[in-house]
Amino acid sequence: MNLLQGQDATCPHCGETINLTLDLSVPEQSYVEDCPVCCKPMLVSYTAADGEVAEFSVESAE
Numbered sequence: 001m002n003l004l005q006g007q008d009a010t011c012p013h014c015g016e017t018i019n020l021t022l023d024l025s026v027p028e029q030s031y032v033e034d035c036p037v038c039c040k041p042m043l044v045s046y047t048a049a050d051g052e053v054a055e056f057s058v059e060s061a062e
C-alpha cells in the first residue's frame, strides 16, 4: 500500500503555509524536515488510520 497525501501545515518559525507530503501507509511517523521557506528544522509528527490523517502536528525542532 502506498498512500501519499498532501497536507497543509504552518511553519513554527516563519509562519508560512507549506505543503507536506505524508505517507499514510505508515501508521505513525515523526521526522525532522527543513522548512522550504526559511530552511529551519521542523519536527513533523502524525498518525494515520485507514488511509486518513488521524493526528498531525508540526513544531520547532531547534
Ligand SMILES: [Zn+2]
Residues within 6 Å of the ligand: 011, 012, 013, 014, 015, 016, 035, 036, 037, 038, 039, 040
Ligand atoms: Zn519556515
